[in-house]
Amino acid sequence: MQAVVAELLPLVPLQRREKALRYKHLHGQYCCLRAWKLLHELLTEHAYLPAAFPLSELTYTEDAFGKPSLSAAVFFSISHTKNAIAVAIDRQPIGIDIETVASVKRLADAHFLERTMSAAERQQIAAAPDPAIAFTELWTRKEALVKARGTGLNKLGAIPTLLEQAQDCTILTFHTEDYACSVAMLQEQ
Numbered sequence: 001m002q003a004v005v006a007e008l009l010p011l012v013p014l015q016r017r018e019k020a021l022r023y024k025h026l027h028g029q030y031c032c033l034r035a036w037k038l039l040h041e042l043l044t045e046h047a048y049l050p051a052a053f054p055l056s057e058l059t060y061t062e063d064a065f066g067k068p069s070l071s072a073a074v075f076f077s078i079s080h081t082k083n084a085i086a087v088a089i090d091r092q093p094i095g096i097d098i099e100t101v102a103s104v105k106r107l108a109d110a111h112f113l114e115r116t117m118s119a120a121e122r123q124q125i126a127a128a129p130d131p132a133i134a135f136t137e138l139w140t141r142k143e144a145l146v147k148a149r150g151t152g153l154n155k156l157g158a159i160p161t162l163l164e165q166a167q168d169c170t171i172l173t174f175h176t177e178d179y180a181c182s183v184a185m186l187q188e189q
Helices: 002-011 014-021 026-045 110-116 119-127 131-149 156-161
Strands: 075-081 084-090 094-100 169-175 179-186
Touching (some): 002 026, 026 075, 075 131, 084 094, 094 131, 110 119, 110 131, 110 156, 131 169, 131 179
Parallel strands (some): 075 094
Antiparallel strands (some): 075 084, 094 179, 169 179
16 A cells, blocks of 8 residues: 555645645555546546546646536546545536445434434434445435535535435435445536
8 A cells, every 4th residue: 555655646746645645544645546546547538638648737626615626527526435435527517425334333423413314314214224324325425415516514504404405416326235335416507
């Protein structure tokens, strides 16, 4: 892992290098850099960029909420967690989130659940065959949605009702035993 970080650091643009180095742990740095390399590979593979486009020149801007963009022609979203990286690209605003399945301890925190889930969602989680997966799926749906919209998670009070107001978006969710991943795609205007 350390060798990959050392190899990728000089190849990525300065802003990505700085972002990677803000992670205190080597694993976070690794995921940040690998996600950027994966984004570059997807952009060249799908002809958003020329095949020989240098990784070091793949720069981006961020809006006031921190939503990154490459240009008006392509949108992207990146997420990573323990041992998983997810990247999404599209011509419409898109968001992606991947999370490790929530711990039982987190689900036992009633205050946290009240701040992040509506009453109907809390009932759905409690009634699910695997409440941890149900919670994590809902959480990734919400985070992918705010990433697609570019609004950020800065208003915790609005989090419980996010999905109820998502008529402008298609959200796909997948899960394994260990992870849940959601992709939110804003519908064409």
